[in-house]
Amino acid sequence: MYKYLTIIFLVLLDIFVKKIIFNSINLNSFIYINSFFDLAHIHNFGISFGLFSGLFSSWLFVFIGIMITIFLYTLFLNATNSLEKWGYTYILAGALGNIIDRIINGYVIDFIYLHYNDFYWPAFNFADIYITIGVCIIIFHFLLNLDKTKKT
Numbered sequence: 001m002y003k004y005l006t007i008i009f010l011v012l013l014d015i016f017v018k019k020i021i022f023n024s025i026n027l028n029s030f031i032y033i034n035s036f037f038d039l040a041h042i043h044n045f046g047i048s049f050g051l052f053s054g055l056f057s058s059w060l061f062v063f064i065g066i067m068i069t070i071f072l073y074t075l076f077l078n079a080t081n082s083l084e085k086w087g088y089t090y091i092l093a094g095a096l097g098n099i100i101d102r103i104i105n106g107y108v109i110d111f112i113y114l115h116y117n118d119f120y121w122p123a124f125n126f127a128d129i130y131i132t133i134g135v136c137i138i139i140f141h142f143l144l145n146l147d148k149t150k151k152t
Contacts, residue, residue, distance in 0.1 A: 014097035090134030097127030
C-alpha cells in the first residue's frame, strides 16, 4: 500500500513542480541559482535528452511509454522482495509523471539544468530523477543477489 501512495505522491509532486515552472519561467529561459545549477523552462518533444525530437508524434511516445509502464508494472507485481519493489515504485512514478505531462502538453517539461565550466548536462525533471533512483535500486538489488549467488 505504501508503494502505491508513494507513486501517487511522487507523480503529483512532479506535475505540481512542472506547473510552477510553466507558470513562473518563460519558455527557454534560465534562472541562475549557482555556478552549476539553473532552473529552466524547456519543452522536450523527444525522449531522454530530447532524443528523436520532432521525428515522431508525441502520441507514439505516449503509446510506447504506456506499454513500457505496463511491462514495468508486471515486474513490480512479480518482484521477489521489498528492495526490488521500491526500485520499480520509483521507475513507475517517473514513467507516469512524464507520460501524464506528454498527454497534457504534447511534450515533457524539463527544468533542472546542471553545468560546470563548458560542460552542460541536458535539462531534466523530477520524473527523470525518480527513474534514475529506481534503476540504481534495481542494479543494487541485482548486485546484492549476485553476491549471494556467488557465496552459495
